[in-house]
Every structure is written in structure tokens, then in C-alpha cells.
Amino acid sequence: MAASRVHARLFGVLGDPVDHSLSPAMQNAAFAAARLPHLYLRYRVAPPALEEALADARRLRMGGLNLTVPLKETALPLCDVLTAEARRIGAVNTLLFRGDRLVGDNTDGRGFLRALGDRVRLGGAHTVLIGAGGSARAVGAALVHAGCGRITVANRTPGRGEQLAARLATLGCPDTRAISLAGLAGGDPLADAALVVNTTPLGLGGARLALRHGASPPRCLFIDLVYGTQPTPFLAAAVRAGRATLDGGPMLLHQGALAFETWTGRRAPLAAMARALSDAGLVLTQPRAARSVRARRPPRP
Ligand SMILES: NC(=O)c1ccc[n+]([C@@H]2O[C@H](COP(=O)([O-])OP(=O)(O)OC[C@H]3O[C@@H](n4cnc5c(N)ncnc54)[C@H](OP(=O)(O)O)[C@@H]3O)[C@@H](O)[C@H]2O)c1
Incomplete structure (x- = not known):
């Protein structure tokens, strides 16, 4: 027509x-x-x-x-x-x-995966997912679909983090776990992470997450779903640690x-x-x- x-x-x-x-x-x-x-x-x-x-x-x-x-x-x-x-x-x-x-x-x-492109090889990889709300569920489901081997969910309200980890296991992720936000600060969960995704709206107000970006492998990619004219503190700290970053604009x-x-x-x-x-x-x-x-x-x- x-x-x-x-x-x-x-x-x-x-x-x-x-x-x-x-x-x-x-x-x-x-x-x-x-x-x-x-x-x-x-x-x-x-x-x-x-x-x-x-x-x-x-x-x-x-x-x-x-x-x-x-x-x-x-x-x-x-x-x-x-x-x-x-x-x-x-x-x-x-x-x-x-x-x-x-x-x-x-x-x-699907928008998240397209935005990610081929930056990270997801098959068998470990992702740290910060937040357990609606966008974390979407990103988590996409990561499971793409073959992520392990997903660690870090959330403010522990019960919601545990629910999301259980849901992602049901969707087929072979290894999921839930930790507290405080559990991120020590850096251990990041040690073998290929991807760290912040799905909280914290960056909108310029607030920070306690996180040791440098504890991740040098090729780890940091993503913040928040988008804007300036990098969020989460992404700015990743850049200072020499890590690659992506904000929410492409998604x-x-x-x-x-x-x-x-x-x-x-x-x-x-x-x-x-x-x-x-x-x-x-x-x-x-x-x-x-x-x-x-x-x-x-x-x-
Ligand atoms: N780029 C894109 O295309 C795209 C798409 C979707 C969403 N987003 C953005 O993603 C963000 C989240 O959206 P959503 O739909 O997932 O929201 P949501 O369902 O309300 O979930 C928000 C999550 O962030 C956590 N959170 C909120 N405030 C916090 C704080 N002060 N400290 C620590 N954790 C906090 C919540 O923890 P609790 O469980 O403890 O409450 C929850 O896990 C928004 O900024 C949205 O604009 C972007």
C-alpha cells in the first residue's frame, strides 16, 4: 500500500x-x-x-x-x-x-541485547546485576536467553533480590545467587565478572553505589540503564578504573x-x-x- x-x-x-x-x-x-x-x-x-x-x-x-x-x-x-x-x-x-x-x-x-551488541561474550559468562525491579527482570531474562552462565543479583531489599535470582534460575540460568548491596563493596563478587549492570535509578540523582570497580577483570564492561547528558557516578568510577562503559541511551x-x-x-x-x-x-x-x-x-x- x-x-x-x-x-x-x-x-x-x-x-x-x-x-x-x-x-x-x-x-x-x-x-x-x-x-x-x-x-x-x-x-x-x-x-x-x-x-x-x-x-x-x-x-x-x-x-x-x-x-x-x-x-x-x-x-x-x-x-x-x-x-x-x-x-x-x-x-x-x-x-x-x-x-x-x-x-x-x-x-x-531484546533492546538491551541489541545495545550490548558483541561487546561481551555472554555464553557461560558471569554477570552482576544490581537491582531487582522491572528492568532487572528484563535484563536478567535477556542474559539467560543469551546463555549467561552465572548471574549474581545485588539488591537493596534482600527478598526481592532472592525472588529475582530464583526466577532467573527457573528461566534456565545454571547458577544464580542473591547478595546484599553491601556485599558488593568488598569487591569479591566482581572478581570474575564479564558484565556489571546497574538497573537502579540511583544515577538519576547523582547518588553513588559502594563498589570497587577495580576488583573486576580489566575487560569487564559496566552498564548503567540510566541515560543522560553526563555519565552517572557508577560509570564515571568505571572509567577511572580503566573499564569500558555503556549507558542506557542505546538500550x-x-x-x-x-x-x-x-x-x-x-x-x-x-x-x-x-x-x-x-x-x-x-x-x-x-x-x-x-x-x-x-x-x-x-x-x-
Ligand atoms: N535505558 C532504558 O531503555 C531503560 C529501560 C528501562 C528502565 N530504565 C531505567 O532503569 C531504572 C530502573 O527502572 P525499573 O523499571 O527497574 O524500576 P523499579 O522496578 O522501580 O526498580 C528499581 C530498583 O532499584 C532499586 N533502588 C531504587 N532506589 C534505590 C536506592 N536509593 N538505593 C538502592 N537501590 C535502589 C530498587 O530496590 P528495592 O527492590 O530495594 O526497592 C529496585 O531493585 C530507571 O531509572 C529507568 O529509567 C532504562
Whole structure:
């Protein structure tokens, strides 16, 4: 079908808070680059209002939605169908309207793996996962899928860390354990880590984690899911210790690209999406991938 005959649809991200979200800039740039007449907006929705908001979205025949904090788990029982990925992770970040059915998917884990690229050989590797919330579940499930041999979960609330470690074992990780955040400070858990992923929002406020980055092997990669214009203290300390780092920008890009592809059935115009994030002030610390992405040529009218 010619692009000009595609009906304009409304898309959006729901969350609370949501004003900081860069998804509208990224998705509207993607629609423009793909010559689609759609519009993506942000909507502040608290958990008790989600059911009503989804009913409204259905009535308005919206094209699709993203969910951010704190709605990703609230949405689970509100979906008619969950993809295998959303079930594995236990959270929903992307919603599709398929006829009368609301389908819940999750692109965070796959977005994380795409952002990681081939930086780390994950097969049999040891990962230290800091945090045990929704994004830790997505990253953990992705790491298990990629063949990680051992995952150590370090979390503030020990019970949640233990629950996540048990869940990742159920998903197929041969060796999982849970430790306290204080257990990280000594450095022992990092001794053979190939990857250390901070999934807590601590870096948003510039707060620090007590961690001896230098206790990790020299080739260990440190990732913070928080993204912004400045490195978080967690990543800044890794750089000082001479370790490679990656912030949350590339994951934001790739989880958004996967959502775009799910909604539209088209390849995401990654270069245009990355440019929109850069224009919004984000430093995409992914030079190799940035060189390899190509904007998809829009279909001829
Ligand atoms: N780059 C991306 O594409 C992307 C995607 C998803 C999420 N994120 C970012 O990842 C972060 C976490 O999101 P989420 O959905 O996982 O949130 P969440 O479900 O609320 O989980 C937050 C986790 O951080 C821990 N935590 C919170 N405050 C802490 C503190 N002051 N000290 C120590 N631990 C603390 C919590 O520990 P307790 O269990 O003890 O409460 C919990 O394990 C957010 O900043 C979000 O923006 C980025």
C-alpha cells in the first residue's frame, strides 16, 4: 500500500512521571522518516487509572502504546494476550491493539541485547546485576536467553533480590545467587565478572553505589540503564578504573526501535531515531553501532 494511504493513528507512552520521556521525540522522528502520518504523545497515568486509560485508548483506536515506570507490571492482568517475552519477563512495556484484543509485549530485554551488541561474550559468562525491579527482570531474562552462565543479583531489599535470582534460575540460568548491596563493596563478587549492570535509578540523582570497580577483570564492561547528558557516578568510577562503559541511551533506542517495528511491521529508521535522541541532548555512547545503522529508505508513493 502507498504510504500516503496509511491512516493516521495516535500512539503514546503512559507513566508517572512521564514528562522526562524521550520516546515522543524518538518515535515521532521515526514516523516522519518512514513517511507515516502518525503522532506519538506522552500521558501521565498513575496505576489506578491504567485500566480506564487502556479502555479509552481502545475506544480511540490508538495504534499502540509504551508503558514506563510504574505501570509495567500493573498492565499484566489488563492484557488479553501476553507475548512469550512479556510472560518471561513478567512485565509489559509495549501494547498493541489487534482487533478487539490488547496484546502485551516487552522489548526491554531484546533492546538491551541489541545495545550490548558483541561487546561481551555472554555464553557461560558471569554477570552482576544490581537491582531487582522491572528492568532487572528484563535484563536478567535477556542474559539467560543469551546463555549467561552465572548471574549474581545485588539488591537493596534482600527478598526481592532472592525472588529475582530464583526466577532467573527457573528461566534456565545454571547458577544464580542473591547478595546484599553491601556485599558488593568488598569487591569479591566482581572478581570474575564479564558484565556489571546497574538497573537502579540511583544515577538519576547523582547518588553513588559502594563498589570497587577495580576488583573486576580489566575487560569487564559496566552498564548503567540510566541515560543522560553526563555519565552517572557508577560509570564515571568505571572509567577511572580503566573499564569500558555503556549507558542506557542505546538500550532506549533499541527498545523503541523494536516497538516501532512491532506496531508498523516496518524496519525502524534507526539513524533518524538516534538523531532525535542526540538532538534531545542524549549522548549515544555507541560509536560502532551508530556507524552501522542505516535509515530505511521510505517506500515510493
Ligand atoms: N535505558 C532504558 O531503555 C531503560 C529501560 C528501562 C528502565 N530504565 C531505567 O532503569 C531504572 C530502573 O527502572 P525499573 O523499571 O527497574 O524500576 P523499579 O522496578 O522501580 O526498580 C528499581 C530498583 O532499584 C532499586 N533502588 C531504587 N532506589 C534505590 C536506592 N536509593 N538505593 C538502592 N537501590 C535502589 C530498587 O530496590 P528495592 O527492590 O530495594 O526497592 C529496585 O531493585 C530507571 O531509572 C529507568 O529509567 C532504562
